[in-house]
Amino acid sequence: MKLIETDVLVIGAGPAGSSTAKYAAQNGAKVILMDKKSEIGAPKRCAEGVSKEGLKKLGIEPNSRWVTKELSGVRLVSPNGTDVWLNDDQVKLPEAGYILERKVFDKFMAMDAARAGATIMIKTLARGMRKDNNGYIVSCENMGEDFEIKAKIVVGADGPESRVGRWGGLKTVIKPKNMESGIQFEMAGVEMEDPGCIEFYFGSVAPGGYAWIFPKGDDIANVGLGIVNTVTDKSAYQHLLEFVEKCPATQNAQAVELNIGGDPVGGMVKELVEDNVMIVGDAAGHVNPLTGGGIITALEAGKYAGEVAAQAIKEGDCSKKRLKEYEKICKTEIGDSFHKYFKTKEYMLSLSDEELDSIADAFKDYEFEKISTSELVKLLIKVSPKALLKLGKLF
Amino acid sequence: MIVNEWCMYCGECAGVCPRALIEVRETSLIFNEEGCKDCGICVSVCPINALDKEE
Structure with a gap:
């Protein structure tokens, strides 16, 4: 069977994986970035909101090809329709942001990784892995062909499924109460009171989570919600249909896309590394437990993961002990604040x-x-x- | 496990499977039925009720 050797194999080409691959390659490692899908970034499983500050911190210049809407405020709506408006002409909104077009944005990030030197394999599935004395051998499949990749470091950026982490001995299984079931229509004909504001709807409209309307320019918006199935008998889809039926903004709206997916909102996974294995992004719980947002934290964690991985390769030490540096940075920069947001979420709910x-x-x-x-x-x-x-x- | 035709392969079921028995491919799901203890968590989290237990 064909065997390809590399320093770093990143499995999953979402923002976390592409960022990891980019920084690992930029810092001198030989990198393969693999995704099981035929199109990176599609279908989206995401409401597509990011903060401007977050992008700026990562040195990512906003590009008109993937920014659909610059936001000017926030509208919070309580169950009886009482609303709180926070507009940037009256209030400073440090987390104000953009609504992205993920299927363009994710490809952009993967292209950046390629330009930094990473090899990209699309429509390629990792099926399992076994320990080798100096890393892992990963069984892969592409268009009916089986082959293997031998890597000194395997990075699991495989989303909430997080199978790579589990193959590597990490405890990444997500408890049902910490898994937000997300569902969303992309709609046209949405009549928002202010199409520059993102809207959040709280209460029994979305048990265990909240509902949102994120504007994407003109009369287009992502209309969705997240629920926790342990606190409701209805499916996420039923809740979404009810929300769209009742919400004043969607009375004349039509769906052109349906998106679904799990969002791990239990906070950061405790251990992010094992010998020759790292996890990043949704796979590592790099999602704000209060908001469910994870694009910026995924990109940020990917940067740390890529840098540490490249350094470990240079030093010839890919042990758990060496890779712990990444876990420590993530804890300080991301995980500690998540603890507070987790408590806040529990209170809100x-x-x-x-x-x-x-x-x-x-x-x-x-x-x-x-x-x-x-x-x-x-x-x-x-x-x-x-x-x-x-x-x-x-x- | 019965994977209904409307499954969208989002992988939420795989993330909560306590035994990591679900392989999510681009347009199919593969269950390792042998290791399954019938806990039903995968069925209950599906946002669109696409999974059914075999009777």
Whole structure:
């Protein structure tokens, strides 16, 4: 059987995998980036929101080919329709951002990895792996042909399935209560009150999560929701149909695309490395447990993973001990803040529709100056004694 | 496991399978039925009810 040798094999070419491949290649490693799909970035499993600051921090210049909409604010809607508007003409929004076109963006990121020197294999599936004295041998399949890749480091960037991590001995299985079932229509004819604002809908409309409308320019928007199946008897799809039927913005809207997928919102996986194995992105729980957002953290973690992997290759030491450096950076830069957001999410989900309405009422008349996710939580603590009790020490 | 025709291969079932028995391909799912303990978690998380247990 054909055997290909490489330093680093990255499995999965989403933002996490492409970023890992790019930085590993840029720093001198021989890299293969593999994806099972015939088109990188499609179908999307994502509402496509990113923060401007996040992209800037990573040195990624916004490009008109993949930015569909620059956002000017946020609208938060409580169960009885009370809304809180946060617009950037009145409030500083450090996390304001863009809505992407993921199927273009993801390809862009993979192309960057290719330009840095990575070899890309599409429509190629990793089927399993076995330990070799100096790394792993991964069984692969492309268009009916079986072959093997021998890699000193295998990086699992394979999304919430996270099989690579499990093959490598990491505990990446996701508990059902920590797996958000996401579902979304991309729709035309969406009538938003302000098509520059992203909208969030809270309460029983999406048990265990929230519903969203993310504008993509003109009358187009991603309309979706995430639920946790342990707290509802209905499927995510049923909840979405009900939301679209009732929401004023979607009365005349038509779906042109259906997207689904799991979003791991339990926080970062404890161990991200084993001997010759690393995990990154959704596979590693690099998703903000409160918002469910993970594009920026995936790109960021990919950068750290790629840099550490390349360095480990140079030093000829791909042991767990050496790769731990990556885990430590992720913990400081990403994981620690996730702990707070996880607690906040648990608190939010403990609220009844009535409690959410009364919080929205209190927020409504508040004069905001600057709003970020953490500022919002601080305000929540101010207006809700229950929040103070549960979150006061964290923020 | 019965994988209904409307499955979209999102892989959420594979992520929650406690025994990592589900291989998600671009347009098919392969279950390693031998190791399955019939916990049903994969069936319950599916966003579009595309999985059914075989009776």
